[in-house]
Amino acid sequence: MSPAQVMRFALTGLASNKVRSALTALGILIGVGSVILLVAVGNGSSKAIESSLDQLGTNSLTVIHESAGGFFSGGSASGATSTADLTLADATALSQASGVQSVSPVVDTSETLSVGGSSDSDVSLDGTYPSYFEATNSPISAGSYLTTDEVTSASKVLVIGATTATDLFGTANPVGQTVDVAGVPFTVVGVLATKGSTGLANADNTAIAPLTTIQETLTGYGSLNDIVVEAQTPALVNPVESEITAILDKEEGVTSSADANFEVENQASLLTTAASSTHTFTVLLGAVAAISLLVGGIGITNIMLVTVTERTREIGIRKAIGAQPGVILAQFLAEATLLSVIGGGLGIAAGLIGTQFNIDGIKPVAVPSSIALAFGVSVIIGLFFGGFPANRAANMRPVDALRYE
Amino acid sequence: MTSSLTGPASRPVIRLQAVTKTYGSGEAMVHALRGVSLDVLTRDYVAIMGASGSGKSTMMNIIGCLDVPTAGQFLIDDIDTAVLDEKQLALVRNRKIGFVFQAFNLIPRMTALANVELPLSYAGVKARERRRRAEAALTLVGLADRMSFQPSQLSGGQQQRVAVARALVTTPSLILADEPTGNLDTKASHDVMGVFDQLNAAGRTIVLITHEEDVAAHAKRVIHVTDGQIVDDRRRVAADANPPLLSYSTGARL
Numbered sequence: 001m002s003p004a005q006v007m008r009f010a011l012t013g014l015a016s017n018k019v020r021s022a023l024t025a026l027g028i029l030i031g032v033g034s035v036i037l038l039v040a041v042g043n044g045s046s047k048a049i050e051s052s053l054d055q056l057g058t059n060s061l062t063v064i065h066e067s068a069g070g071f072f073s074g075g076s077a078s079g080a081t082s083t084a085d086l087t088l089a090d091a092t093a094l095s096q097a098s099g100v101q102s103v104s105p106v107v108d109t110s111e112t113l114s115v116g117g118s119s120d121s122d123v124s125l126d127g128t129y130p131s132y133f134e135a136t137n138s139p140i141s142a143g144s145y146l147t148t149d150e151v152t153s154a155s156k157v158l159v160i161g162a163t164t165a166t167d168l169f170g171t172a173n174p175v176g177q178t179v180d181v182a183g184v185p186f187t188v189v190g191v192l193a194t195k196g197s198t199g200l201a202n203a204d205n206t207a208i209a210p211l212t213t214i215q216e217t218l219t220g221y222g223s224l225n226d227i228v229v230e231a232q233t234p235a236l237v238n239p240v241e242s243e244i245t246a247i248l249d250k251e252e253g254v255t256s257s258a259d260a261n262f263e264v265e266n267q268a269s270l271l272t273t274a275a276s277s278t279h280t281f282t283v284l285l286g287a288v289a290a291i292s293l294l295v296g297g298i299g300i301t302n303i304m305l306v307t308v309t310e311r312t313r314e315i316g317i318r319k320a321i322g323a324q325p326g327v328i329l330a331q332f333l334a335e336a337t338l339l340s341v342i343g344g345g346l347g348i349a350a351g352l353i354g355t356q357f358n359i360d361g362i363k364p365v366a367v368p369s370s371i372a373l374a375f376g377v378s379v380i381i382g383l384f385f386g387g388f389p390a391n392r393a394a395n396m397r398p399v400d401a402l403r404y405e
Numbered sequence: 406m407t408s409s410l411t412g413p414a415s416r417p418v419i420r421l422q423a424v425t426k427t428y429g430s431g432e433a434m435v436h437a438l439r440g441v442s443l444d445v446l447t448r449d450y451v452a453i454m455g456a457s458g459s460g461k462s463t464m465m466n467i468i469g470c471l472d473v474p475t476a477g478q479f480l481i482d483d484i485d486t487a488v489l490d491e492k493q494l495a496l497v498r499n500r501k502i503g504f505v506f507q508a509f510n511l512i513p514r515m516t517a518l519a520n521v522e523l524p525l526s527y528a529g530v531k532a533r534e535r536r537r538r539a540e541a542a543l544t545l546v547g548l549a550d551r552m553s554f555q556p557s558q559l560s561g562g563q564q565q566r567v568a569v570a571r572a573l574v575t576t577p578s579l580i581l582a583d584e585p586t587g588n589l590d591t592k593a594s595h596d597v598m599g600v601f602d603q604l605n606a607a608g609r610t611i612v613l614i615t616h617e618e619d620v621a622a623h624a625k626r627v628i629h630v631t632d633g634q635i636v637d638d639r640r641r642v643a644a645d646a647n648p649p650l651l652s653y654s655t656g657a658r659l
Contacts (some may be wrong), residue, residue, distance in 0.1 A: 002529075005526050011512065012515065015514075016513075016514045095519065174627040181586070232648065267543050313510070314512055314513075316510075317510045317511075317512060318512070319471075319498070320471060320493065320498060320506075320510075320525075321498065321504060321523060321524040321527065321571065322495050322496065322498045322499020322500070322524050322528065322575075323495060323499075323527050324491075324492050324495040324496070324527070325491055325492060325495070325525060326492070397471075397472075398471045398498075399466050399472045400469040400504075402471065402510070
């Protein structure tokens with residue numbers, strides 16, 4: 001008895017009750033499909049977080065001025081004994097630390113940019129140094145970066161984000177155009193490449209100008225909002241973090257962390273935290289989906305038991321004309337496995353189609369190993385859950401099976 | 406009967422020696438067979454007759470290797486079935502025996518051809534050879550034009566002839582028929598018995614179980630079973646002669 005022949009018998013068996021076979025396969029389809037889709041959703045959300053953190057630059061550390069930045073305003077309220085400013089002197093001190101590639105002091109403000117009739121409000125406007133572009137992983141797509149000369153001379157030049165560019169100029173080339181910022185004309189020298197949403201804000205609705213220009217025309221010479229420090233290599237991020245914390249503590253006369261007027265944010269550690277929480281999320285989703293796969297498997301056992309009972313007489317006939325127990329076992333196992341393989345195959349297709357859609361703002365990313373695993377498990381489910389009914393069929397006594405009405 | 410030395414013609418295909426079969430135990434014990442001894446020779450055509458409950462179906466199950474005796478010996482082609490496991494019994498059923506049942510017992514939703522090919526599939530015969538032999542067997546029983554029909558599309562007589570084709574396609578040592586005409590009308594019964602007669606004339610050994618005298622009239626030897634014992638054993642024609650009611654008008658088909 002060739003395997004092809006066993007398969008043909010199994011197919012004939014399944015075809016004899018198409019609706020029932022289809023519904024049983026549907027159970028496995030849903031199980032496999034949901035494993036693939038839900039794991040993809042979990043994976044997609046972790047990928048989204050990783051890439052948005054990546055865009056901030058993994059080599060970079062950000063020193064945030066607490067009382068001025070307001071980013072962590074809760075923290076500053078209790079320990080506000082020191083409200084010392086973050087200054088250019090601090091930035092200069094930080095640039096002396098070993099392992100530091102660059103230091104970019106930043107002042108930020110939110111302004112309305114306008115050109116002729118069109119305007120763009122709430123543009124995040126950063127005043128900084130040219131090293132900021134590399135440290136924050138912000139390449140330009142047109143024009144040029146800011147230069148040190150422009151910072152020194154406080155030139156009224158701007159590099160604008162991709163969204164800001166389209167809002168103000170449409171499809172026209174913004175480079176060389178003049179933009180009005182709070183009544184002050186600036187010349188656009190460059191356009192940043194698209195970054196996409198970080199989940200918190202549109203990172204493309206932004207503009208970058210020389211630090212000196214922003215201080216002179218908009219914010220005055222107060223505290224810096226933050227200082228972006230770029231380490232030379234990712235491995236140096238943690239040592240650099242301790243070193244700059246020590247330098248700033250000394251500069252600002254901070255004795256305990258509660259007194260600190262700054263906070264050092266490490267992108268790498270954020271990434272690790274985010275990755276571990278999304279991993280938990282993925283495992284949870286996968287577990288829920290695995291339960292539905294198990295339920296689908298029990299559906300196979302159920303239907304195969306019904307099938308074996310219904311076809312007791314047929315089993316008797318087959319045995320009478322010489323089918324060995326192993327062949328009967330193989331036939332019913334093949335039927336159960338075919339159900340799970342067909343269901344599993346369609347489930348993979350359904351799961352992959354599902355991953356093409358955004359789900360609650362998350363772009364699912366299919367995990368190849370979850371596909372292989374879900375399919376493998378569905379085949380094993382067919383063998384395992386089909387094994388009990390198939391064994392029952394194989395061990396029937398032919399004389400009893402033939403007498404069955 | 407004495408065994409002769411004249412060659413394979415008189416060799417017993419099956420031999421039952423003091424076979425008993427009981428069901429249940431203690432007070433509820435039922436004696437279906439109480440020591441049956443019987444030899445069936447090659448080319449013989451035996452009808453086993455008996456009333457319902459006489460033990461003839463139990464005898465048929467034992468001869469067909471579907472059931473095992475409680476005591477005594479059953480040999481088929483000199484093979485003692487007591488030492489065989491379920492897998493080997495399946496092989497014996499496949500190679501040595503061809504079954505024809507009262508209820509036809511074709512597998513539904515499979516064509517006549519596929520039904521006839523089935524025992525060859527279990528024997529491991531290749532597809533091309535399987536088809537050739539199944540087609541030949543169906544032609545033999547006069548159903549060359551019904552090969553692609555499913556059982557539900559065939560009359561009772563046609564279904565039983567498909568079953569006969571399925572029984573003979575493996576060229577078994579023995580064709581075993583359990584009330585083959587029980588569900589058929591007179592015309593269809595006549596057709597089916599005609600096929601059996603011709604198969605026997607062509608050299609096949611046949612054992613059939615029946616309670617109809619006119620079916621038993623086709624056989625060369627008639628055995629009566631009552632209360633699990635053989636009470637009458639009458640030979641009407643020699644084992645290697647032609648069956649008594651063979652109709653030569655259709656014999657050309659074989």
